[in-house]
Amino acid sequence: MALLDRTEPDEGETRSTRDLILDEAVRCFAERGYEGTSLNDIAAGVGIRRPSLLHHFASKETLYGELFERILSDWLERVNIAVALDASGWDKVELVLRAGFALFEDNPDYVRLMRREALDGGAHLGIDLASVLRPLFDAAAEYLRTQMEAGVLRQLDPRHLLITGYGAILTYFSDAPFVNGLIDDEALTPSNIREHADSVITFFRSALTP
Amino acid sequence: MALLDRTEPDEGETRSTRDLILDEAVRCFAERGYEGTSLNDIAAGVGIRRPSLLHHFASKETLYGELFERILSDWLERVNIAVALDASGWDKVELVLRAGFALFEDNPDYVRLMRREALDGGAHLGIDLASVLRPLFDAAAEYLRTQMEAGVLRQLDPRHLLITGYGAILTYFSDAPFVNGLIDDEALTPSNIREHADSVITFFRSALTP
DNA sequence: AACCCACTACCTACTGGTAGGTAGGCACCT
DNA sequence: AGGTGCCTACCTACCAGTAGGTAGTGGGTT
Numbered sequence: 001m002a003l004l005d006r007t008e009p010d011e012g013e014t015r016s017t018r019d020l021i022l023d024e025a026v027r028c029f030a031e032r033g034y035e036g037t038s039l040n041d042i043a044a045g046v047g048i049r050r051p052s053l054l055h056h057f058a059s060k061e062t063l064y065g066e067l068f069e070r071i072l073s074d075w076l077e078r079v080n081i082a083v084a085l086d087a088s089g090w091d092k093v094e095l096v097l098r099a100g101f102a103l104f105e106d107n108p109d110y111v112r113l114m115r116r117e118a119l120d121g122g123a124h125l126g127i128d129l130a131s132v133l134r135p136l137f138d139a140a141a142e143y144l145r146t147q148m149e150a151g152v153l154r155q156l157d158p159r160h161l162l163i164t165g166y167g168a169i170l171t172y173f174s175d176a177p178f179v180n181g182l183i184d185d186e187a188l189t190p191s192n193i194r195e196h197a198d199s200v201i202t203f204f205r206s207a208l209t210p
Numbered sequence: 211m212a213l214l215d216r217t218e219p220d221e222g223e224t225r226s227t228r229d230l231i232l233d234e235a236v237r238c239f240a241e242r243g244y245e246g247t248s249l250n251d252i253a254a255g256v257g258i259r260r261p262s263l264l265h266h267f268a269s270k271e272t273l274y275g276e277l278f279e280r281i282l283s284d285w286l287e288r289v290n291i292a293v294a295l296d297a298s299g300w301d302k303v304e305l306v307l308r309a310g311f312a313l314f315e316d317n318p319d320y321v322r323l324m325r326r327e328a329l330d331g332g333a334h335l336g337i338d339l340a341s342v343l344r345p346l347f348d349a350a351a352e353y354l355r356t357q358m359e360a361g362v363l364r365q366l367d368p369r370h371l372l373i374t375g376y377g378a379i380l381t382y383f384s385d386a387p388f389v390n391g392l393i394d395d396e397a398l399t400p401s402n403i404r405e406h407a408d409s410v411i412t413f414f415r416s417a418l419t420p
Numbered sequence: 421a422a423c424c425c426a427c428t429a430c431c432t433a434c435t436g437g438t439a440g441g442t443a444g445g446c447a448c449c450t
Numbered sequence: 451a452g453g454t455g456c457c458t459a460c461c462t463a464c465c466a467g468t469a470g471g472t473a474g475t476g477g478g479t480t
Contacts, residue, residue: 227459227460258459258460259460259461259462261460261461261462262459262460265458265459266459
């Protein structure tokens with residue numbers, strides 16, 4: 001939690017080798033998973049040798065942990081911004097959904113990484129992913145519950161609904177290679193993403209507004 | 211010889227070693243992925259040495275391929291049965307959804323395997339997963355389209371809807387370890403599965419029936 | 421001088437896969 | 451009955467390659 005502070009010099013022009021390593025690591029881990037990625041792969045992507053990489057990060061696990069923490073804090077920050085926006089009823093649901101889509105669109109690699117971690121049950125992480133997201137999950141469920149009780153949204157089980165929504169949105173990005181084959185088109189082009197987002201939101205509105 | 215008691219009194223039904231290997235391989239690959247699983251892990255789970263495993267399967271890739279093919283044909287068979295049932299409109303949608311839930315409940319490992327393959331874009335497979343499921347996908351989309359046009363179901367983009375449904379249903383099973391942490395309960399108990407299935411189906415019915 | 425940072429060279433552990441051998445079962449012979 | 455071949459199913463020992471990680475070197479900057 002307290003590790004959110006980052007040096008972050010990054011005066012635009014040159015990213016530090018450290019940051020370049022993190023960037024490349026995200027790509028590799030998202031693409032081929034933790035076990036499927038070797039430190040040599042990452043180092044080669046940056047243009048250095050493995051021992052040089054290990055000069056910046058003590059171990060593969062350390063690198064992965066730091067990278068994941070960075071992603072998670074970025075995610076939480078953006079979600080919190082969306083959650084804090086002044087809206088209510090369905091409008092707020094739609095705002096959060098759109099924020100989620102925007103977040104995923106900006107960095108689809110994050111999504112695949114998250115999905116892999118969810119699949120593995122956080123085996124490569126010291127932290128428990130679910131427990132970190134739990135407060136957010138509970139808050140969202142509570143919001144939905146009150147809105148449903150007030151008759152603003154249709155009565156459904158909030159927790160199951162959230163899991164369904166989580167799966168519906170995440171999947172389009174995490175399984176993009178597979179979706180490509182289904183729709184015979186690039187899933188992650190901006191226009192296709194918007195089309196899918198609109199479709200999902202229409203779907204949810206149909207289900208949730210009385 | 212005293213190391214491993216392999217005699218295994220053939221009390222009635224005994225699965226062949228080959229089948230035992232396949233069973234264990236599904237478990238391991240679902241749990242830790244292709245790269246995360248070594249042939250030693252699988253062999254140890256069966257109670258034999260790696261070379262003995264390779265006596266039954268030419269290579270790791272062969273084993274994985276055969277296992278996946280078996281799963282896929284099982285899946286397709288069961289889906290086809292559900293699709294062939296005599297029903298129409300929303301009833302048919304619900305039938306297929308329930309068939310999907312039943313299939314996943316019977317073999318949650320299959321789901322995680324599929325998800326991993328979707329994530330990797332079928333990198334470990336000779337076949338293209340999407341192209342195999344494509345006919346099913348197209349048929350489902352066409353069914354939805356005609357039902358929508360007839361006014362039996364609400365007008366939504368069938369293809370995006372299918373992808374959303376696919377993600378919503380698959381996720382509950384594939385990300386079960388993560389869901390456990392969110393709901394603070396075992397996601398894959400029969401009662402929780404039924405509860406979630408009912409929730410998803412209610413949700414879809416709300417969205418789809420005019 | 422000291423400090424970075426990247427390098428080469430090397431380590432151990434483990435990977436998928438191979439070589440060669442052994443124990444036991446079954447069919448077919450005298 | 452007792453060989454004989456041949457087969458399946460397993461074993462130990464080993465291979466080359468690669469994994470993550472360490473030690474020590476040496477040039478550049480300050």
